[in-house]
Amino acid sequence: MPNTGLSGQRVVDARILEIRGVGQSIGPDDVFSMRIQADLGEWAPGQFVMVRPPGFGLETPWARPFSICDGDASEIRLLVQAVGRGTRELSRLQAGARITVWGPLGRSFQVEDEAVLLAGGVGVAPFFGYVKRHPTPSGLRMLFAHRPPGERYLIDELEGLIPVERVEERAPSDIPAIAERVRRAVAEAGVRLVLACGPTPFLKTVQSAALACKARAQLSLENRMACGVGACLGCVVRKVSGPPTRTCVEGPVFWADEVDLEES
Amino acid sequence: MSRVSVDFGGLQLKNPVLTASGTFGFGVEFMDYGDLRELGGLVAKGLSLRPREGNPSPRICETACGMLNAIGIQNPGVEVFLRDYLPRLPWRETAVVANLYACTVEEFGELAALLGAEEGVAALEVNVSCPNVSEGGAAFGQDPTMIRKVSESVKSRAGDKPVWVKLSPNVSDIAACAGAAAEGGADAVSLINTITGMAVDVRTRRPRLANVVGGLSGPAIKPVALRMVHQVRQALPDLPVVGIGGIATCEDVLEFILAGASAVQVGTVNFMRPDASFLLARGLEEEMDRLGVSNLEELRGSLRLPAPKISRR
Numbered sequence: 001m002p003n004t005g006l007s008g009q010r011v012v013d014a015r016i017l018e019i020r021g022v023g024q025s026i027g028p029d030d031v032f033s034m035r036i037q038a039d040l041g042e043w044a045p046g047q048f049v050m051v052r053p054p055g056f057g058l059e060t061p062w063a064r065p066f067s068i069c070d071g072d073a074s075e076i077r078l079l080v081q082a083v084g085r086g087t088r089e090l091s092r093l094q095a096g097a098r099i100t101v102w103g104p105l106g107r108s109f110q111v112e113d114e115a116v117l118l119a120g121g122v123g124v125a126p127f128f129g130y131v132k133r134h135p136t137p138s139g140l141r142m143l144f145a146h147r148p149p150g151e152r153y154l155i156d157e158l159e160g161l162i163p164v165e166r167v168e169e170r171a172p173s174d175i176p177a178i179a180e181r182v183r184r185a186v187a188e189a190g191v192r193l194v195l196a197c198g199p200t201p202f203l204k205t206v207q208s209a210a211l212a213c214k215a216r217a218q219l220s221l222e223n224r225m226a227c228g229v230g231a232c233l234g235c236v237v238r239k240v241s242g243p244p245t246r247t248c249v250e251g252p253v254f255w256a257d258e259v260d261l262e263e264s
Numbered sequence: 265m266s267r268v269s270v271d272f273g274g275l276q277l278k279n280p281v282l283t284a285s286g287t288f289g290f291g292v293e294f295m296d297y298g299d300l301r302e303l304g305g306l307v308a309k310g311l312s313l314r315p316r317e318g319n320p321s322p323r324i325c326e327t328a329c330g331m332l333n334a335i336g337i338q339n340p341g342v343e344v345f346l347r348d349y350l351p352r353l354p355w356r357e358t359a360v361v362a363n364l365y366a367c368t369v370e371e372f373g374e375l376a377a378l379l380g381a382e383e384g385v386a387a388l389e390v391n392v393s394c395p396n397v398s399e400g401g402a403a404f405g406q407d408p409t410m411i412r413k414v415s416e417s418v419k420s421r422a423g424d425k426p427v428w429v430k431l432s433p434n435v436s437d438i439a440a441c442a443g444a445a446a447e448g449g450a451d452a453v454s455l456i457n458t459i460t461g462m463a464v465d466v467r468t469r470r471p472r473l474a475n476v477v478g479g480l481s482g483p484a485i486k487p488v489a490l491r492m493v494h495q496v497r498q499a500l501p502d503l504p505v506v507g508i509g510g511i512a513t514c515e516d517v518l519e520f521i522l523a524g525a526s527a528v529q530v531g532t533v534n535f536m537r538p539d540a541s542f543l544l545a546r547g548l549e550e551e552m553d554r555l556g557v558s559n560l561e562e563l564r565g566s567l568r569l570p571a572p573k574i575s576r577r
Contacts, residue, residue: 010297011539056512056536058329061482063536086326102297102538226324226331227535229297231289233335234324243317244338249293263321263474 120198330482415448
């Protein structure tokens, strides 16, 4: 196909190699992992792909954005939580099914020798690639906040590589204590880089803590997106200065002091 | 002339597939996904005289067979487009249509003068969906008198560029609006813009868009768009129509041409996969072969309508 190619991204009609819930069949709200055979070329942790079943969906016209969890140039793995129509539709696909993918998209996490990784739930996904590709993983540690069971997030894979502290949200009443633990982790980071990915309330906690103690922190946002390529202007986030900016192109990874998450 | 080229309103296009304003950025966003020169043309994101920040978020919402949007014409302003984006587009080889957004007749004229003077701009498309600030905020696009005045203002300042007026479907008589545009000197009408709609979240009891209401687009609106193209064609057979609304396949393109459109614009489907417009431009001839269509001129407006009923006593 003719391509004026800035960086060689294109739409790939790919194939699912494996799809599975972790230790069980995939039910509502469950997390599943999906391995996709797709030649996406080079990508960096924090970047994402748009994924959809082939054709133009009726109930779910849009593709869905997912951080690349890990993989290589010919195969990627995604970690997905079935929370809505689109993700549930994907969860029903089987190994061997065709799937439409475009990417890698967006900006990746900064790589530094030492970093504190803050993950909320399925937001742990991009950190698999970050840890596995990191030149000095001994400089990394993670705080992982999640609903039980932690196993469904494949966290044991990471626990074998870096120190992971888990905090569980068994009930909504646990949230204030988790937030407090997250704030302390940011404060204790000192000069180390803080990287966060998780639900928006989690990111807001990290952001306010980072601004309070002047920590250097990057947040990976998960705004609603239609196109993923910078055209629809649906995923914009307010910036501290200047016009709203696109999460898909200028993000999804932003410095904590450059974005205003009020509308997110 | 190839079998897919089209010629209307003073403009010749290599094929009838354009991209709709607001769904294709300034074109540069899609250069990774196809060769812009394959398209009949691209209609750039709506431009205003000064930069606009657009509406608060959430701005978009997925719906059955489509989506709602209330972006609010976020754009960096006409000067940034002319300086930073237009020079990057292959405008000698594919038509670049500028889309104009303003809230007074005078501002429309100013925009037309700026864009009409640009060699790289093939045509001007006027978005009349904005609130008419000087007349108290009612939408321009729902008042034939205002449509005529805006069309006159743009046409008189656009130099030799063709002017298309993009009509709102949120009216009771689309043919009257098209007629007003033609009276004002429009070379073509583009229809339809989005249909006003709304979505609510029963769990939070809030509207799903921060703007409360938005514009519905996508395959859901195709039947409405086809109906309006047909009505305008019937009422004003000499006014070229650019058909827009839910086009997702080559067959859809041919349906609009059959109903009387001279060309079409592909919109929401660009979001559903970023190479969609390229696939449609590329696949059109094959689809024509499959359906036994020799050329588009032969197909245009050849809809077989039932014979009018003669009442008998």
